Amino acid sequence: MVPLSWYLVLAAALFSLGLYGALSRRNAIAVLMGVELILNAVNINLVAFNRFIVPAAVNGQIFALFVLAVAAAEAAVGLALIIAIYRTRNTVNLEDADLMKG
Amino acid sequence: MTTLQMLLPELILLIAAGVVLTLDLVTNRQINDRWLMGLSAAGFLAAAVAAYAQRGITAPLLGTQAIDGFATFLKVLVLLGMVLVVLSAAEYIRGYGRNQGEFYTLLLTAGLAISVAVSANDLLMVYLSMEFLSINSYILAAYLRGDRLSIEAGVKYFVYGAVASGVMLYGISLIYGLTGSTNLVSVAEVISRQPTGPSMQWLGIASVVLLMVGFGFKASLVPFAQWVPDTYQGSPTPITAFLSTASKAAGFALLVRVMLVGLIQFSGGWLTILAGLSMITMTLGNLVALKQTDVKRLLAYSSIAQAGYMLIGLVAVPQSRLVVLPFGSLTFNGINGVLVYIFGYLFTNLGAFAVVIAIENATRSTALKDYAGLGRRAPALALLLTLFLLSLAGIPPTLGFWAKYYVFAAAVQINFLALLIVAIVNSVVGAAYYLNIIRYMYLMPAETEEPIKASPALNVALAVTGVMVLIAGLVPGFIIDWANRSVDFVTRL
Numbered sequence: 198m199v200p201l202s203w204y205l206v207l208a209a210a211l212f213s214l215g216l217y218g219a220l221s222r223r224n225a226i227a228v229l230m231g232v233e234l235i236l237n238a239v240n241i242n243l244v245a246f247n248r249f250i251v252p253a254a255v256n257g258q259i260f261a262l263f264v265l266a267v268a269a270a271e272a273a274v275g276l277a278l279i280i281a282i283y284r285t286r287n288t289v290n291l292e293d294a295d296l297m298k299g
Numbered sequence: 300m301t302t303l304q305m306l307l308p309e310l311i312l313l314i315a316a317g318v319v320l321t322l323d324l325v326t327n328r329q330i331n332d333r334w335l336m337g338l339s340a341a342g343f344l345a346a347a348v349a350a351y352a353q354r355g356i357t358a359p360l361l362g363t364q365a366i367d368g369f370a371t372f373l374k375v376l377v378l379l380g381m382v383l384v385v386l387s388a389a390e391y392i393r394g395y396g397r398n399q400g401e402f403y404t405l406l407l408t409a410g411l412a413i414s415v416a417v418s419a420n421d422l423l424m425v426y427l428s429m430e431f432l433s434i435n436s437y438i439l440a441a442y443l444r445g446d447r448l449s450i451e452a453g454v455k456y457f458v459y460g461a462v463a464s465g466v467m468l469y470g471i472s473l474i475y476g477l478t479g480s481t482n483l484v485s486v487a488e489v490i491s492r493q494p495t496g497p498s499m500q501w502l503g504i505a506s507v508v509l510l511m512v513g514f515g516f517k518a519s520l521v522p523f524a525q526w527v528p529d530t531y532q533g534s535p536t537p538i539t540a541f542l543s544t545a546s547k548a549a550g551f552a553l554l555v556r557v558m559l560v561g562l563i564q565f566s567g568g569w570l571t572i573l574a575g576l577s578m579i580t581m582t583l584g585n586l587v588a589l590k591q592t593d594v595k596r597l598l599a600y601s602s603i604a605q606a607g608y609m610l611i612g613l614v615a616v617p618q619s620r621l622v623v624l625p626f627g628s629l630t631f632n633g634i635n636g637v638l639v640y641i642f643g644y645l646f647t648n649l650g651a652f653a654v655v656i657a658i659e660n661a662t663r664s665t666a667l668k669d670y671a672g673l674g675r676r677a678p679a680l681a682l683l684l685t686l687f688l689l690s691l692a693g694i695p696p697t698l699g700f701w702a703k704y705y706v707f708a709a710a711v712q713i714n715f716l717a718l719l720i721v722a723i724v725n726s727v728v729g730a731a732y733y734l735n736i737i738r739y740m741y742l743m744p745a746e747t748e749e750p751i752k753a754s755p756a757l758n759v760a761l762a763v764t765g766v767m768v769l770i771a772g773l774v775p776g777f778i779i780d781w782a783n784r785s786v787d788f789v790t791r792l
Contacts (some may be wrong), residue, residue: 205476218464228458235465239472246476256481258422264468267430271464275457276435278441282454285447285591291458294451297529299595 204245211238308346315342316407323400339403347378368785370418377494386760388537409435417552422481433704437517440534452533473506483561487536517550531599540652543602564615581607595665615709638705638782643702650764651687657753672745688733697772
């Protein structure tokens with residue numbers, strides 16, 4: 198059987214990639230994709246821990262389902278906001294969102 | 300009490316949100332917005348009363364929520380604050396015309412999210428309530444859809460919020476792996492059985508740091524507060540008032556409960572991190588606030604600094620617990636400091652923003668230079684703003700003085716002098732920019748002498764906050780007693 202550590206390493210790698218993407222990308226859509234990677238890393242962690250640490254309960258799997266649902270809601274609002282900013286200034290580049298400084 | 304009775308505040312908010320949304324829909328948006336405002340304010344008030352009726356009760360609820368003194372205190376406080384937000388929002392939002400039904404509905408659901416957050420006793424609930432609050436707040440921040448600043452405020456809030464909540468969630472998944480549970484009480488039990496194992500120590504600190512990103516984002520602690528100035532400045536002003544008070548109180552409640560109930564065994568680790576964050580937060584907030592020329596932005600930096608002071612209370616708790624006395628009978632146990640601080644800060648800041656809204660409604664400006672000569676143009680508003688600014692600076696006999704007194708005294712009690720000195724120096728720096736606004740209002744000549752009048756609803760909000768800040772500052776006994784009785788969940792540890 199695949200040991201727990203493999204899942205954790207995969208999740209940690211996904212998390213790091215996602216965080217790097219979210220912090221380094223200028224495009225708001227790309228940031229959102231980075232966030233989705235982070236959330237998938239979390240889901241792998243939750244399900245793997247559930248399977249290996251407390252196989253009798255299903256808390257971790259239920260938590261992962263909640264994360265999926267909330268991520269969908271968050272993406273819906275986030276994309277709506279990105280569309281709104283695109284309408285006001287024809288760009289989704291976050292560096293151009295600089296009306297306020299100081 | 301049955302489960303339904305204990306959920307009464309939340310149920311009232313849910314029903315009020317449904318009623319407001321439905322009324323707006325079935326009347327085809329023709330309903331007078333005063334009805335919507337009145338209904339929302341009544342809903343919040345009823346929920347606050349229902350929450351107040353639960354004081355003195357300590358009970359777990361459905362395994363994921365906890366009804367206790369701490370939760371009840373914050374629930375009542377935040378819901379009263381939301382009444383004031385609704386009252387001060389009415390005229391401002393009417394000025395922008397459309398979609399007022401959604402505005403009040405979102406405020407009600409945001410209030411519901413906070414109400415769930417302050418009693419969240421399970422990491423799943425912590426995540427859900429925080430995300431529920433965030434999603435509502437993103438929309439509210441970007442509420443003025445045609446306004447470029449408001450959209451920018453919403454997008455920035457969303458981008459930081461999405462990343463912060465993802466990082467926090469990774470921390471939660473590590474704690475789940477460490478303990479096999481998401482309930483804060485069982486998490487603490489598992490950790491205390493084997494607190495020194497290498498995986499506990501390493502993963503423990505890692506998860507604390509990851510969690511701190513999420514809570515730091517909500518409670519606006521530096522370095523997770525880059526969104527604060529822009530979002531506060533660009534959002535509709537009533538929403539800025541909401542974000543800087545009720546939403547921040549929710550972040551603090553989550554931070555306090557998760558750290559003290561779930562992760563108290565790791566306090567050696569998080570104590571240092573939080574003390575550091577507290578110092579950086581107040582110093583940076585105050586220094587940058589000094590050179591601001593927009594009152595909304597200035598209050599944003601001031602609210603960052605205030606979060607730093609508030610954190611002192613939490614930092615003082617782990618060492619205060621080592622004192623032999625029963626924790627609840629300590630005069631300054633840190634938690635009562637946090638509660639008194641949130642109480643004082645909430646009413647003071649809501650009052651200050653109510654004045655800013657009144658002036659913005661009349662002049663369409665939040666620039667500091669437009670506050671010149673306010674002492675003559677609007678003597679009552681200027682006097683109230685002076686009171687609120689003195690309270691933010693912590694000058695007696697205002698409520699803000701007692702707030703600072705209780706957290707600073709907690710730092711004295713545990714002999715954390717470095718933190719105390721940084722905090723006191725910061726209070727002096729803070730007083731400089733608060734007094735600068737007062738100087739503008741009374742000593743600078745006005746461009747016009749046209750008087751400024753506030754709407755009736757706004758006047759109610761101003762009167763309530765003004766009376767609270769002054770009267771509760773003169774006779775703080777009731778609030779301090781109540782805060783002292785609300786530390787039960789820490790004494791049970």
